[in-house]
Amino acid sequence: MAADLLSIAKSGAAAARTALDLTAQNIANASSEGYVRRTISVSELSANSVSSAPTAVNLAGVRVNGVVRNADVFRQAEVRRTGADAARASAEVQGLENIESSVEQTGVYDAIVAFEGSLQQLLSDPTDGSLRAAVLEQGRTLSETFNVASSSLDAVGKGLQFDAQDGVDEVNRLAGELARVNLRLSRASDQSSDQTTLLDQRDSLLEQMSKVANVNASYNPDKTVSVTIGGTAGQTLVSGGTTATLAMATAADGTISFTLDGAAASISSGALAGRSQALTQLADTRGQLDTLAAKIVDVVNTAQANGADLNGNAGQPLFSGTGAGDMAMIATNGSAIATAPAGSAANSRDPGNLTALRNDLATADPAGEMDTLLFTISSAVAGRTVTRDALESIASTAKVALQAQAGVDLDEEAVSLVRYQQAFQANGRVMQVASDIFDSILNIR
Template sequence: MPADLMQIGKSGTVAARSALDVTAQNIANANNEDYARRSVSLSEVTATGSVAFYSDSALSGVRVDQVRRMDSLFLQNQARRTGSDVARADAELSGLRNAEASVEQAGIYPAIVEFEASLSALRSDPLDGSLRAAVVENGRTLAETLRIADGALSLAGDQIRFEATSGVEQVNLASAELVRINTAIVRTRPGTSSHATLLDQRDAQLRQLSDTAGIAVSYQPSGVVNVQLGDASGPFLVQGTQAGILATTSNPDGTIAFALDGAPANPASGSLAGQAQALSAQRDIGTALDTLASQLMHQVNDAQASGVALDGSTGQPFFAGTGASDIAVVLPGGNGLATAPAGSPAVSRDTANIDALRSALANGGPASEADRILFELANAVSSRATTRDALGAIAETAQIALSRETAVDLDAEAANLVRYQRAFQASGRVIQVASDIFDTVLGLR
């Protein structure tokens, strides 16, 4: 009997100590978002025996059956999916805001207004050299603002492409790490602390993957995961102990394309998808700037060709270039401005030609085009910000639901500390009682 008590007490202390260790681990990781709460499952230890046709069993203590890890595959999938949508919206919004800043800070619209104002001032005295010089100088300023806007937009695109390249590297690193974790999970006994730790690492890598590139995850009974890019019909990024290689390339128009193991692939969400969308939007803005520059060059150069300069010669081109990136003033000086219509004599005060140019610029001209670009950009940024906020609220709700299921509750863990400490003390008392019984038996005469 005392020996049985000793065994029972020993098993109780071992089980209580294991439970205390798990509780302490929970408390230490209360603020670790990659950690899922653990609990200890205990079971009875029963000793059995038989003599002839008679058999008997007796309780012989308690043991740790398994370390349970709180988990919810549905809530985890929801949290990953909504988090991936937020990452996509954030990346796209960031790219649009950079594009908006590139156009606004360049000052295209004010430069157009100043150029048109200098033409109006020149109409009052077409022979004034300073007014003519002001038109040329404001033209140079306008051309420079267009080049600055195009250059800033190009730099913003370079930044996004750099971030996308970094994101692809992160995806490949996370995929390789998942393969390592899958291999370790197969070799680890379920229900142990080591197995639970591997599952924590697995879920952390899955969340990183989903934030970067939207994924679909399938689970095997052992805990091993398969990961597909996009949805369940997408190509495999991770399949057991095999990982694919994601790559990105830059297209001639500045956008990016993705390939998985050499085959075209399109992330449906995550920061990579948002960066691809932002680059597509920046490409369209760059096209609009080129259209604006071409319209400006066409209208001003046509007006020059239809009029005469101060010396009576046919007007020469004012601007040259192929778009916003290389537009420049090529007119040597203010005397070359063709203010008078064709056929007018030298030093003419006739402003019919400059009036025609002002009319062309005013009616759906560069100022209207610049205003349209800025308005559409502001509207796109505003709508994307609203979408991002809505997606953020949904993602936060999903994360809260997941935390309620898997996060550490410090109040509950404090109660567990007291409970398991009492259990440890009670088991120690059982050992003490068994020792006292031995001492009493040995003291009998």
């Protein structure tokens, strides 16, 4: 009986000591990002008692089965999914805000209004040199403003493309690390402390990856993970210890696309998707801005060709260029403005052609188109901001739910610390009692 007490107490003390170690680890890592609370898994240890009956079972202590992580696969998947959606929305809003600033703060709308206003002033005295010079200056300012807006959009596009390439590199880096973790997991002992640490690393890498691109994880019996990119029907990014390579291609209009080992890959969430959507909006904005600049150049130069300048010569183009980036004022003197109808004599005060120019500009309505463009971008920013805030709230809720289930509660750990300490001391006392019983038996005369 005393021998049974010793073995039972010994197994109980070992289990309590392991539980104390895990509790200490939980407390020490309570604030560590990605750490999942550990608990001990135990089971009763039984032995047959042949002396009493062949089928009788006597309890012989406790067996430590291993270390268990309090991780919920469903909640982890929700954190990855909602986090990917929030990251996509955040990246898209940031890109749209930069586009809005590039177009709005450069003052293209104000420059168009100022140019049309100078033409209106010239109508009062078509031969006035100062008014003609003002038209040229406002036209030069207009073209330079379009140039600045185009350059600003170029800078925004370069920034988005750089960030996207950085995201692609990050996915490849995380995939490589995850493959190495898979290899170590395949060799780790089941439910060992080393395995649980590797599982924390695995889950942390998956969460980091999901913020960049939409990935889907499937768990294998040996605790390794296989990852596809682009959703459940996407291509395999990580399988065991092997990885595929994600790459990015940039089109002529600045938009981007992705391939995985050469095959087209669809990325619909994560920061990469957000930057791709922002670049698509950027290409559309640039196209509208180029069209608007080309329309102004065409309307003005067409009107010039239909009139006569101050010297009585046929009107020549005032602007050159085919878009916002290369639009330029090429007239060098105010006398080049063809205010009079074709065939008019020098110094004609007839503003017929200038009136036609203003009517054509009113019909083309460049200021109205620019206002519409600005409103479209602002509306997109406002709408995406609301979506981003909602998605970030959802992602935060999912993360809180996971933390409540898998995180460390210091109050609970403090209780466990006392409980396991008492269990360890109680088992020690049992061993002392067993020793006393042996001594009493041996001292019988």
